[in-house]
Amino acid sequence: MGNSCSCQIINSRYRQIVRLPSNWLLPALQTNRRHYSSQEHQQPKSIVLKTPKGTKDYSDREMAIRAKVFDTITRIFKKHGAVTIDTPVFELTEILAGKYGEDSKLIYDLADQGGESCSLRYDLTVPFARFVAMNGKEYQNIKRYHIGKVYRRDQPAMTKGRLREFYQCDFDIAGTYDPMIPDAEVLRILCEALTALQIGPYTIKINHRKILDGIFEVCEVPQADIRSISSAVDKLDKLPWDEVKREMVEERGLSTSVADSIGEYVKLQGGKELLDLLSKDQGIINNKTAMQGLADMRLLYDYLEVLDVQDKLRLDLSLARGLDYYTGVIYEAITPASTEGGVGSVAAGGRYDDLVGMFAGRNKKGQPSMKVPCVGVSLGVERIFSILAAHQKGQQVKSKETEVLIIAVGRDLIKEQMRLAKDLWDNNIKASFMFKNKPKLEKQWAMCEKDQIPFAVIIGQDELDAKQVRLKDMRIKDKAQGGGIMLQRADLVKELKTRLKDF
C-alpha cells in the first residue's frame, strides 16, 4: 500500500479521521514490543473509537435516571418480600440450548479458547431456573428479584431502546402454591412498578396458554403446528388479521377454514365479561384444556379485583408470547404508541411450571425429579429509560451530589483547602475543591453553578488569620447576601450540618 507510513484513527462521534505516523504507538509501548503476543504486534491500521454495535455508554445524567428507575423498582420488589440473587453473565451453552425457540440464533457465544463452551445469558429466567434446580431444597420456595444485563444479537434500534446489551429487572416466585395466588401478586407488583415509574398510561394484555392451546385444538390445528401458528397469531399486535391469515395459510400451510375459525377467537379482546362469553362457547365447553385455562383466569380476576388492579388488564386472545417455556397465564404491558416517547412493550412474563424440572433430571418413573412451578415478570427498563428521558428532555439532570465547594481567594491555599475538606469529609459532608494552586475565582464560582453545589465556603489569608471562614448559600440569588456570612472556623461543621438537614 502506498500509504504504509500512516494509519488512521477514526473518532466515530466527530466523524473525524486523524492521520498518524507509523510510529504512533507511545514510547512506553514501543520499548515493550517484545512482550506482545504476535496478535498484538499486528496493531490494526485504524482504530474506530466506538462501542460494539447495539451497545452504548451511559453518561452520568443517564445513570442518574437509571439509578432512580432501579431504586423505584427495587423498593417495590422488597416491599413484596423478595430477596435478590446474582448469576454469571455467561452460562454453559448447553444450559441455554432449547429454551428460546426460533430466537436461539440471537444468543452470543464466547470464543473457543480452550475449556467449556459458554454463551452470554439471553434472559434472567433460564439462569434463575438453573439456580433453583442446582440448589435443591433450599430454594424451592423463593421470591427473588434480579436486575442485570442480558445479551441478544438482534437488529438494534437504539432510538426505540432496542439494544444488544440491555437491562432486565425480573421478579419471580418459585414454589408449589395454591392456584393463581402468586400469579395475582406478580401482576399487582407489575402495576405498582409501572405506576411508581410514572411512565404514563399503560395496559397489561393478558392471556392463558391453555386457553390458546384449547382454541387451537377446537379449531383442529394439527398438534405439531401449534407453536408455529401461535407465533403467527402473536403478530396480530402489529399486523392486520388478513396478513396474519395469509401467513398461516400460505406460509404455514393451514387450511382457510381452520384459519377463519382461529380468527373468530383470537380477535376477541375485553374484560372479565369475555370469560363469561367464552364459557358459553360450545367448542370451548367441550375442550378440557381451554376450560382449565378459563377456570384459572376466573380465579385470577377475582384476586385482581381484591388487589385493585383489574382495570389495568385487558384479556387479549391474540397474545401468545414467543418463548417455549410458558405453561399458564402470560402477559405483556404496553404503553400507547401515541404517547410522547411511547414505545410499545415495557414488560412481559407469565407462568413456567416445567423449566426447573428440565434441569433437574428424571426419576425412575420418567417424571422430573424435581418440580418447582414458577411465575414471574421481566421489566425491560431500556424502554422505560427512553420514555423517562423523553419526559425529562430539556430539564437539567443533577448527577453530582456535592454539597460544599471550598473556594480559595488568593494563591497557594491548597493545603488549607485540603485541611478544611478533610474536616468536612470526616463529618460526612460532601465537599470538593479545585485542584489548583492558583485557582481563578470566577472559575470556582462557575464550578459551583455548573454542578449546582448549594454551599460555598470561602477562605482567604484574612479569614485564615482570624480563624474564620465565609459561608454562602448559592441557592439564594439575593444580592443582600453579599460575600456570605462570616463564621468561626470551629463552628463551620455544625452550621453546615444544620443547613444541610433542611436541604
Next chain:
Amino acid sequence: MGNSCSCQIINSRYRQIVRLPSNWLLPALQTNRRHYSSQEHQQPKSIVLKTPKGTKDYSDREMAIRAKVFDTITRIFKKHGAVTIDTPVFELTEILAGKYGEDSKLIYDLADQGGESCSLRYDLTVPFARFVAMNGKEYQNIKRYHIGKVYRRDQPAMTKGRLREFYQCDFDIAGTYDPMIPDAEVLRILCEALTALQIGPYTIKINHRKILDGIFEVCEVPQADIRSISSAVDKLDKLPWDEVKREMVEERGLSTSVADSIGEYVKLQGGKELLDLLSKDQGIINNKTAMQGLADMRLLYDYLEVLDVQDKLRLDLSLARGLDYYTGVIYEAITPASTEGGVGSVAAGGRYDDLVGMFAGRNKKGQPSMKVPCVGVSLGVERIFSILAAHQKGQQVKSKETEVLIIAVGRDLIKEQMRLAKDLWDNNIKASFMFKNKPKLEKQWAMCEKDQIPFAVIIGQDELDAKQVRLKDMRIKDKAQGGGIMLQRADLVKELKTRLKDF
C-alpha cells in the same frame, strides 16, 4: 454405545448422576422439534448443572453482604463529588489490544458470529479511557466511579476470592490539574473506603514509576529490558530476593552486578524518611527521571499528612505493578495474610497520563491530539467479600425486609389476607402472606421466625366479623403478650407505621 437409551444429568452440587430415558425432553419441546436449529437437535447426552469455571452464583445472603459493601463504597465516592458512568461488558477487541502486557492472554473473546470482533472487558480503566477519548471536551474533567464486573481467564482460586468473573469498584479523576493534588484525594478515598468497610488493618504500599525507572537507569539496565526486569522486581512480595535475582540473571539475562545494584535499591521500604535517604544517593541525584519521581512523592506526602492518611502508607521500592499504562505514582492496598480471612491485595491503582491519548489519535506534529492525565484506584471487592464473609461466619444474615406477615386462622381467608396486604402495600408497608387457601398455623409462625419478620397480623372469622385484627410483636418473646393486642381494622396501618418508625 450400549447405553444409548439413556443420558445423564449431573448435579454438581450433590454429585448425583441421574439416568434419563432418551425421550427426557418435555412434550412441549418435542412437539416443537422442527423449529430447532440443527445444533439444538443434537442435545448433549449429559447436562452438567453448574456455572462456568471460575464463576459463581451469589445467594441472597451473599448479596446482602455485597449490597452493604457497594453502598459503603458508593457513599464515599459520592462524598468526594464523583458521578458514575456505565460502559458495555464487551468492547471492540482492538480497544483492549496492547494495554495489559503479558496478561493480554487472559482476555475473553466473543465467538465470530459475523460482524465485529469483540472481547469481554478486562478492567474498567481502559473502557473509561476510551469513553473519555470518545466524548471529547465534555469529559476532559471528571471524577467518576464505576462498579462493574470484569473478566479474566485466569486460574481461579475461589476460596481466596480469585474468580474469572468478578466485580471491580473504580474511582478515577481525569483532567489536567496541579501535581499530586488529585493523587492525594484518590489515596484519601481509598483509606476512607477500606476503613469504612471494617476489613481490619491494612497498609498501602506506594511507589513511583519514575523512581523505579530512574533506579533501573542508574543501575544501567538496558532500556529494552526495563519492563521485563520491572515484572521480576514486582515478585518480591512473594519471593525472596535470591530467587528474584536468579530470575533476572538466568531467565532475563541481566549481569550479576547490575542485579545486585538493583537489589540495593528495591529492598528499601519505609516512610517519608526514605525519600530523604534517596535524595542523598549519588546515583539518584544524577538521574533526572528519579529526581522527578522523588519531587512528586515529597509533595504527595505533604498532602497526605494534611489529609491525615500518611500513616497508612509504606513506601516500597519493589512495588512495580504489571500493567503497561501506569506513568507516575502506583499503589496497592494489602491486608496482613495472618488476619482471619486475610487475602493479600484488596485494591490497587496509580497514575496513567497517556492512556486517553493512545485512543485520541495524533496531531500533525505527532503529539497526541488530546492529553487527559488520569489517576485512579480499583477496589477488588471479591476479596473484601471473602474477608467480611469470614468475619460474619456463623452470624445470621438477614436478606429479606418483610415487616409484616398476615396470618390466617382458619381456611379460605385468602381474599381477606390479600385485602389486608393491599392496604399495607398501598401504605408502603412490606407485607407478605402464605400462598395457601388452608395454611397451617404452625407453618405461618415458622415463616415469621425463619424470615425474622418483626410483626404478625392475625385474622380469623371472629376478627373479621368484628372488623378487628390482632397484632403481635414477634421480637418480644414475653409470653404475657399472648396472642397479641386486638385492634380496630381501620387503625392497623397507623399503628404499624408508628411501631415501624421506632424499628
